[in-house]
Amino acid sequence: MGDSLKSLFVLGSSHNEAPLEVRERLALSGEKLAQLQRTLLEDSAIRECLVVNTCNRLEIYGLANPGEKTEETVRNYLCQAQGVSRELLDEHSFWHTNLDVLQHALEVSAGLDSQMVGETEILGQMKEAYAQAKAAKATGTVLNRLFEKSFQAAKSARTQTGITRGQVSIGNVAVDLASRIFGNLDKSRVLLLGSGEVGEKTAQALKSRGVADISVSSRTYENAHRLAHELKGAAIDFDDFIEQLYHFDIVIGSTAAPGTLLSKEVVRTAIRSRPDQPFFLIDLAMPRDIDPKVEDLENVYLYNLDDLSKIANENLAARQSEIERARDILKGHAWNLWLQLRRRELMRGI
Structure with a gap:
C-alpha cells in the first residue's frame, strides 16, 4: 500500500517557480492540453492523469504504476509537447509525490498558492479541469477522490478563516x-x-x-x-x-x-x-x-x-495569520484524505 501511494505525483510550474516569460512558453492551448493528456494515458506506466492549465500555472497530476520512474517520463512528454528544453523545465518547475500532492492540491484549490492569495477563480478553474479530465476518462478512483475532497477542503478554509478578507481582485x-x-x-x-x-x-x-x-x-x-x-x-x-x-x-x-x-x-x-x-x-x-x-x-x-x-498583494502582511490558519486546516484535510486512501485501499492492485 505504501509503495502505491508513492506513485501519486504532480509536476508543476507556476508564478512561484517561473517568471512570466517562462510561464507563457509552458502554457498549453486547449488542443495541446488534450493531446498531452492522451499521450500520458497511452503510456503503460501511467494509470490516471489530469492537467490544470491557468494564467499562472501548469500542473500535471497523475497516478503511476508502483516502481515506475515516472518523473523522467512526464517531464519529457511536456518538453516535447511545448518544444522547450529539459534544462528550462527543470529550473522552473517542481515535482511532488504522495502526501505532498494532497497538500498542494488542497492549497491550490483554496487559493493559498495563487499569485493573488485568497482569490476564488482558481477553484472554478480546478473544477473545470477535473470535469474535462473525468469526461475524457483520464481520471479514476484516486484522482476523482483527490479533487472532490480538495474542493470541499477549499470551502472549509474559506469559511473558517479570513483569507479572502481584504483581498483585492x-x-x-x-x-x-x-x-x-x-x-x-x-x-x-x-x-x-x-x-x-x-x-x-x-x-x-x-x-x-x-x-x-x-x-x-x-x-x-x-x-x-x-x-x-x-x-x-x-x-x-x-x-x-x-x-x-x-x-x-x-x-x-x-x-x-x-x-x-x-x-x-x-x-x-x-x-x-x-x-x-x-x-x-x-x-x-x-x-x-x-x-x-x-x-x-x-x-x-x-x-x-x-x-x-x-x-493586489500589498495588503498580504495583514492577512498572514489567516493564511497560516487556513494552511493548518488544509493540512488536517490532507492527512485525513491520506488515511482514507490507505484505509479504503483505493490504490490496491495498482
Whole structure:
C-alpha cells in the first residue's frame, strides 16, 4: 500500500517557480492540453492523469504504476509537447509525490498558492479541469477522490478563516489604475479582446465604476456578441479591431491566442491617431497578447498579470495569520484524505 501511494505525483510550474516569460512558453492551448493528456494515458506506466492549465500555472497530476520512474517520463512528454528544453523545465518547475500532492492540491484549490492569495477563480478553474479530465476518462478512483475532497477542503478554509478578507481582485486594481490615469471613467471607451473569465470580470469592474462604452472582440464572433450583450456593449469582428484600436482608451487583452496580437508598431500607429491622450493596456493573457516593448511608447501604460498581482498583494502582511490558519486546516484535510486512501485501499492492485 505504501509503495502505491508513492506513485501519486504532480509536476508543476507556476508564478512561484517561473517568471512570466517562462510561464507563457509552458502554457498549453486547449488542443495541446488534450493531446498531452492522451499521450500520458497511452503510456503503460501511467494509470490516471489530469492537467490544470491557468494564467499562472501548469500542473500535471497523475497516478503511476508502483516502481515506475515516472518523473523522467512526464517531464519529457511536456518538453516535447511545448518544444522547450529539459534544462528550462527543470529550473522552473517542481515535482511532488504522495502526501505532498494532497497538500498542494488542497492549497491550490483554496487559493493559498495563487499569485493573488485568497482569490476564488482558481477553484472554478480546478473544477473545470477535473470535469474535462473525468469526461475524457483520464481520471479514476484516486484522482476523482483527490479533487472532490480538495474542493470541499477549499470551502472549509474559506469559511473558517479570513483569507479572502481584504483581498483585492485584478479587476479592482485595474479600475483604480484607470481612475488615476483618466480620472472620471464615464467617458472612457474600453475594448476587451477575448472572452475569458478574468477579462470579463475586469470589464465588469470597469463598468461598475462608470464605464458605459465597452466593446468586445473575439476569434469566435458568437462569444463576442454574447459577452457584449451582457456588458450592454458592442461586438467587433476580430479581423477589424486593429483598425479601430485608436478609438479606445483602455484595452484588455484576454485571449488564448498563441502569440502577440498588439505589437509595438500597431500600438504606435493607434496612438498617432489620438495625440496627447493616454492609452491604458491591461494584458491578462497567457501567452501575452501585448508586446511588452509598447511600454517604451510615450503616454502608453501597460500592466500585465504580475504587475497587477503585485499591487493586489500589498495588503498580504495583514492577512498572514489567516493564511497560516487556513494552511493548518488544509493540512488536517490532507492527512485525513491520506488515511482514507490507505484505509479504503483505493490504490490496491495498482
